[in-house]
Amino acid sequence: MNAKAAQIFLAARRENSRWPVDPRVEKAIKIVESKPELASYSAKWQQFDHAVLAALEPVTAPESLQTAIATLQALPPQKGDWKRYAFQPAILGVIFGVLLICGFGVYFWMNRADSFPGLDAAQEMLSVAQNADNSGLEPVDKSAGEMGDWLFLKYGLENFMIPVDFANFKAVGCRLLKQDGHPVALIAAEPGDVLFYVFRAGDFGVTVKTPGQWHVFVQDDWVAALRVDGDNGFMVAKQGDEDAMAAFLAKLPSAQAK
Amino acid sequence: MQTTDLSTETLNGLYRFATLLFGRRESATEAILSALRQCGTQLEQIRREKHSLAFLVRTLRDLRIKMVEEPSTTPLEPTEALAAAFSQLVEPGRTALALLYADLFPFAEIASLLHISVDEVAEALDGARHALAAKWNPGEPTPPISQP
Numbered sequence: 388m389n390a391k392a393a394q395i396f397l398a399a400r401r402e403n404s405r406w407p408v409d410p411r412v413e414k415a416i417k418i419v420e421s422k423p424e425l426a427s428y429s430a431k432w433q434q435f436d437h438a439v440l441a442a443l444e445p446v447t448a449p450e451s452l453q454t455a456i457a458t459l460q461a462l463p464p465q466k467g468d469w470k471r472y473a474f475q476p477a478i479l480g481v482i483f484g485v486l487l488i489c490g491f492g493v494y495f496w497m498n499r500a501d502s503f504p505g506l507d508a509a510q511e512m513l514s515v516a517q518n519a520d521n522s523g524l525e526p527v528d529k530s531a532g533e534m535g536d537w538l539f540l541k542y543g544l545e546n547f548m549i550p551v552d553f554a555n556f557k558a559v560g561c562r563l564l565k566q567d568g569h570p571v572a573l574i575a576a577e578p579g580d581v582l583f584y585v586f587r588a589g590d591f592g593v594t595v596k597t598p599g600q601w602h603v604f605v606q607d608d609w610v611a612a613l614r615v616d617g618d619n620g621f622m623v624a625k626q627g628d629e630d631a632m633a634a635f636l637a638k639l640p641s642a643q644a645k
Numbered sequence: 646m647q648t649t650d651l652s653t654e655t656l657n658g659l660y661r662f663a664t665l666l667f668g669r670r671e672s673a674t675e676a677i678l679s680a681l682r683q684c685g686t687q688l689e690q691i692r693r694e695k696h697s698l699a700f701l702v703r704t705l706r707d708l709r710i711k712m713v714e715e716p717s718t719t720p721l722e723p724t725e726a727l728a729a730a731f732s733q734l735v736e737p738g739r740t741a742l743a744l745l746y747a748d749l750f751p752f753a754e755i756a757s758l759l760h761i762s763v764d765e766v767a768e769a770l771d772g773a774r775h776a777l778a779a780k781w782n783p784g785e786p787t788p789p790i791s792q793p
Contacts, residue, residue: 435774546757
């Protein structure tokens with residue numbers, strides 16, 4: 388990290404934060420502090436942040452908001468109000484389900500030749516599923532949403548989070564793989580006998596044009612969908628073809644909410 | 646998630662975030678309630694508070710992006726002046742800096758939440774901080790913020 392980059396990463400400093408200091412920010416602070424010519428720059432922005440935080444100090448959630456939230460949660464749905472039900476995500480999902488599946492089908496058909504840097508590494512990960520039995524998996528009994536914390540406690544893997552869409556899947560087994568010396572968490576989950584792969588995208592040079600967008604590829608009788616959010620790489624794999632994956636992804640909460 | 650389960654610290658953070666985004670405390674309250682109504686049953690399906698919070702934050706950000714801005718016409722007290730100036734920053738710096746100041750998520754997760762890289766979020770934070778400093782000076786009187 389050079390001095391210019393350190394100045395930029397300094398912008399992510401937040402004093403008295405309840406979160407641990409990010410290693411990149413910590414490094415930036417050390418670099419800036421080691422350069423006397425940047426000391427006044429650092430001090431200026433620290434002073435500015437103090438002023439902002441001081442101005443924000445009196446801003447606390449009013450009781451009226453807490454009361455309104457409680458009231459909102461206590462409201463029962465009105466019977467017979469079809470408009471209210473019609474716009475519920477679940478109902479919209481049913482109405483547009485077929486259209487979505489068709490849409491995903493067309494989309495993935497058009498992107499069959501979809502390729503991205505790091506695809507080779509993703510294919511290598513998937514080959515583990517094709518060539519191994521389940522004997523190497525450590526049995527777990529947790530929701531997938533809890534696995535991020537579990538991986539941190541068990542292996543010290545920070546930010547190995549499962550996307551919110553999969554939080555309610557049930558994790559039944561887990562195994563830590565080492566690929567090219569980098570960690571990959573392999574999680575077997577239900578329903579659907581799916582496998583989740585969680586990794587740091589940067590470790591494998593996985594970069595995609597559109598963060599958060601699924602990239603689907605087929606390998607023999609397996610299909611995988613990969614997405615990258617920040618540095619978090621996530622891949623879900625199952626037996627089947629692109630159509631099966633399109634239907635699977637279309638059922639996810641975020642897809643149904645669209 | 647039952648939103649009433651949010652800790653006071655988190656609820657205050659969410660309220661500060663919304664105040665900075667929407668420029669006024671009254672608007673923040675309305676926006677949070679509106680976001681909760683929009684999220685509806687989906688929030689109940691999400692188990693982890695952090696994930697629910699991320700869902701709410703995204704919804705608030707979407708609401709702010711769709712909002713039609715109204716210029717302020719009355720002199721503002723310091724906090725309102727800060728919020729009004731903040732509200733006029735551009736995305737994604739506005740949301741990123743508001744999340745940082747509200748202390749709702751660690752730095753790396755802000756990048757993840759905004760679907761941009763950590764390098765990009767650092768640049769956005771740097772740009773937003775400079776833009777905010779140009780609009781809001783804590784040491785000077787606080788005239789009404791005019792629309793850009």
